[in-house]
Amino acid sequence: MSEKPSVLRETNDEARRLARTLLRSARSAALAVLEPGENGFPFVSRTLIGIDTDGTPVILVSNLSTHTQALAADNRCSLLVGDIGKGDPLAHPRLTVQCAAEKVEREHDRHAGLRERFLRRHPKAELYIDFPDFAFFRLTPQRASLNGGFGRAYLLDGDDLLIVSPAIADLAAMESRAIEHMNSDHADAATRYTQTFCKATGDGWTICGIDAAGLDLALGDQLKRLEFNETLQSVSELRPLLVRLYG
Amino acid sequence: MSEKPSVLRETNDEARRLARTLLRSARSAALAVLEPGENGFPFVSRTLIGIDTDGTPVILVSNLSTHTQALAADNRCSLLVGDIGKGDPLAHPRLTVQCAAEKVEREHDRHAGLRERFLRRHPKAELYIDFPDFAFFRLTPQRASLNGGFGRAYLLDGDDLLIVSPAIADLAAMESRAIEHMNSDHADAATRYTQTFCKATGDGWTICGIDAAGLDLALGDQLKRLEFNETLQSVSELRPLLVRLYG
Numbered sequence: 001m002s003e004k005p006s007v008l009r010e011t012n013d014e015a016r017r018l019a020r021t022l023l024r025s026a027r028s029a030a031l032a033v034l035e036p037g038e039n040g041f042p043f044v045s046r047t048l049i050g051i052d053t054d055g056t057p058v059i060l061v062s063n064l065s066t067h068t069q070a071l072a073a074d075n076r077c078s079l080l081v082g083d084i085g086k087g088d089p090l091a092h093p094r095l096t097v098q099c100a101a102e103k104v105e106r107e108h109d110r111h112a113g114l115r116e117r118f119l120r121r122h123p124k125a126e127l128y129i130d131f132p133d134f135a136f137f138r139l140t141p142q143r144a145s146l147n148g149g150f151g152r153a154y155l156l157d158g159d160d161l162l163i164v165s166p167a168i169a170d171l172a173a174m175e176s177r178a179i180e181h182m183n184s185d186h187a188d189a190a191t192r193y194t195q196t197f198c199k200a201t202g203d204g205w206t207i208c209g210i211d212a213a214g215l216d217l218a219l220g221d222q223l224k225r226l227e228f229n230e231t232l233q234s235v236s237e238l239r240p241l242l243v244r245l246y247g
Numbered sequence: 248m249s250e251k252p253s254v255l256r257e258t259n260d261e262a263r264r265l266a267r268t269l270l271r272s273a274r275s276a277a278l279a280v281l282e283p284g285e286n287g288f289p290f291v292s293r294t295l296i297g298i299d300t301d302g303t304p305v306i307l308v309s310n311l312s313t314h315t316q317a318l319a320a321d322n323r324c325s326l327l328v329g330d331i332g333k334g335d336p337l338a339h340p341r342l343t344v345q346c347a348a349e350k351v352e353r354e355h356d357r358h359a360g361l362r363e364r365f366l367r368r369h370p371k372a373e374l375y376i377d378f379p380d381f382a383f384f385r386l387t388p389q390r391a392s393l394n395g396g397f398g399r400a401y402l403l404d405g406d407d408l409l410i411v412s413p414a415i416a417d418l419a420a421m422e423s424r425a426i427e428h429m430n431s432d433h434a435d436a437a438t439r440y441t442q443t444f445c446k447a448t449g450d451g452w453t454i455c456g457i458d459a460a461g462l463d464l465a466l467g468d469q470l471k472r473l474e475f476n477e478t479l480q481s482v483s484e485l486r487p488l489l490v491r492l493y494g
Contacts (some may be wrong), residue, residue, distance in 0.1 A: 032291035033289055041345060042324055045394070057473050065254075076288050078282075082293075085469055098285075102301050122335075145291075
């Protein structure tokens with residue numbers, strides 16, 4: 001990318017953290033695919049997104065839709081995340097992620113977990129999540145492009161967006177119980193986390209996701225991501241960390 | 248598209264009007280292109296958009312950016328517009344437009360007019376609009392896909408999004424003066440139009456665009472589109488229409 005010396009910056013941990021936070025706090029994304037039967041014409045539409053416990057973005061789509069038919073023919077796709085917010089739409093950070101899509105069949109051992117995580121993030125998807133024409137696709141990041149606002153552009157590797165830890169499976173196995181426990185027995189914790197670490201306001205936040213790299217926090221339409229400073233290496237590290245973050 | 252009988256509806260004037268309103272009231276869009284040098288990998292990013300007086304969407308982009316380099320290599324692109332708003336992101340209408348992009352050179356006779364229209368819509372673009380690496384592209388719609396919310400999908404022709412009238416050039420020639428006159432001598436009119444016809448609230452709306460098919464109305468970050476019931480056929484129809492709409 002030597003032709004872009006004036007806009008690209010050297011990718012650092014701050015950029016990686018911003019990119020992960022943008023991706024993991026997105027409720028929806030613009031999804032670009034290659035239009036089926038149109039000789040590779042690009043096609044962009046909107047989808048809900050979730051995140052698997054290894055950081056892989058996940059979409060739930062109907063096979064009646066153009067984007068799903070496109071992915072069946074060519075699995076290359078691109079996600080754009082990052083809310084527009086107030087003021088100039090280009091002043092807000094956003095992330096483009098180049099992905100390889102793979103359908104998750106219902107009998108796949110990750111399907112039940114994905115379904116549960118997705119529904120905690122998008123409760124209204126319960127209306128159609130089990131329709132026979134709907135399916136999950138995992139979109140494995142190949143590389144990404146972060147635009148942190150004017151003049152702040154960074155290139156990232158796909159691996160920069162993944163969560164790597166020996167604790168992923170164990171955390172996934174206890175995620176639902178841990179969330180239920182926190183939201184019922186420590187109901188103020190999510191609001192405290194969100195206000196302290198995510199620059200958010202409002203009461204009544206709940207935890208809707210726990211993985212080795214952070215917490216997903218929800219209040220109505222809002223979704224925030226608290227990235228841990230260090231990825232958990234075992235399930236036993238979760239409780240002391242949550243206590244420490246509570247302050 | 249006979250494989251989609253259950254989701255596609257017959258395109259009617261209401262759908263066309265919704266599609267036009269979505270496109271013409273968008274401040275920014277997700278733009279999908281084919282990533283240069285990556286064998287046609289789709290790539291989606293965010294751009295500001297404007298609308299030319301014939302309804303053609305227009306983007307202002309830097310040739311240092313991936314999307315501009317992509318369009319130079321393959322001019323096919325796809326725009327997604329439609330705000331997310333509150334609640335379920337998929338409950339809000341959005342429009343995908345398949346376009347052919349064409350760069351507008353500075354010496355082109357539409358350049359000055361485009362620049363003026365774009366700046367009225369995006370005043371902050373004045374900071375960089377004249378930078379040598381920035382250029383306008385007109386994105387001529389080829390076809391479009393409207394999703395009006397769950398189960399309300401429509402296909403449109405590119406022509407459905409264009410403005411056709413013998414009055415386009417004459418209106419463009421007097422647009423700036425007419426806007427200045429309305430916003431200074433009839434300062435309450437824009438607010439009245441917006442509240443009456445665009446389901447908007449707030450005071451201090453101004454007109455930021457007038458063309459043969461409608462008005463663009465702005466207040467801070469908000470942009471609304473008032474589509475006329477009938478396209479103007481001559482400049483002389485504008486004043487009586489504005490008086491009638493005032494009520």
